[in-house]
Amino acid sequence: MLNKLKEMFRKGNDNEITILSPIEGQACDITEVSDPTFSGKLLGDGIAIRPDKGRMVSPVSGTIAIFFDTKHACTIISDEGAEILIHIGLDTVNLKGKYFTSYKKEGDKVKPGDLLLEFNMEGIKEAGYDLISPIVICNSGNYSEIKTHTGNKVKELEPIIQIMQ
Amino acid sequence: MKELRYVITDEIGLHARPAGLLVSTASKFDCNIKIKNKTKETDAKSILGVMSLGVRTGEEIILTFDGEDEEKAYEAIKTFLEANL
Numbered sequence: 001m002l003n004k005l006k007e008m009f010r011k012g013n014d015n016e017i018t019i020l021s022p023i024e025g026q027a028c029d030i031t032e033v034s035d036p037t038f039s040g041k042l043l044g045d046g047i048a049i050r051p052d053k054g055r056m057v058s059p060v061s062g063t064i065a066i067f068f069d070t071k072h073a074c075t076i077i078s079d080e081g082a083e084i085l086i087h088i089g090l091d092t093v094n095l096k097g098k099y100f101t102s103y104k105k106e107g108d109k110v111k112p113g114d115l116l117l118e119f120n121m122e123g124i125k126e127a128g129y130d131l132i133s134p135i136v137i138c139n140s141g142n143y144s145e146i147k148t149h150t151g152n153k154v155k156e157l158e159p160i161i162q163i164m165q
Numbered sequence: 166m167k168e169l170r171y172v173i174t175d176e177i178g179l180h181a182r183p184a185g186l187l188v189s190t191a192s193k194f195d196c197n198i199k200i201k202n203k204t205k206e207t208d209a210k211s212i213l214g215v216m217s218l219g220v221r222t223g224e225e226i227i228l229t230f231d232g233e234d235e236e237k238a239y240e241a242i243k244t245f246l247e248a249n250l
Binding site for chain 1: 182185217
């Protein structure tokens with residue numbers, strides 16, 4: 001019953017999934033990322049945020065599918081089925097969890113704005129890593145179009161990606 | 166049906182980048198390709214699936230290939246694994 005009501009009141013078009021910004025910062029085109037894994041869209045189409053704040057929140061209502069042991073990245077499956085990978089910085093897998101504090105684990109249900117991770121921006125920068133953080137839709141191929149809103153500063157939970165079914 | 170067993174030697178395991186490369190290699194072929202480790206089995210053409218295995222260094226993965234171009238897929242994946250992981 002409750003789910004039916006939620007369904008009725010869900011905002012926007014049913015054929016669209018909106019991804020909100022998990023990080024406050026500058027929204028950039030994914031092709032600007034210096035790692036070809038992301039700029040070449042190997043892991044899917046998306047966007048990148050240059051963080052202004054060391055916080056990552058959930059961009060959708062969904063479930064944590066993967067939280068890497070090294071805490072530098074996680075994947076969330078939205079309630080509609082979009083597979084969203086958020087990767088803090090580039091090559092940060094090599095930090096093996098240093099400078100990252102996670103607040104959720106695999107299997108947890110999350111709502112937009114739930115705190116997932118804090119990261120020490122200064123520490124990561126001083127260790128020599130680029131903080132630019134790709135946010136990609138791993139199952140992009142299932143959708144007709146991935147629209148991104150780039151070029152602006154965004155706060156947490158501002159819309160950054162529109163997925164068309 | 167062909168089977169390929171491989172022990173991951175990359176220090177960090179099968180993380181995001183190699184998972185993406187593995188999936189893009191697998192996706193070039195029409196045959197069904199499954200990948201499993203000791204915890205689960207998944208579609209080798211799904212980025213999320215492959216990443217969710219959380220394969221670490223020293224761990225064995227088993228890939229199975231089933232379909233018309235399984236020989237070609239087997240060779241391509243074997244070459245990829247030996248060169249990258």
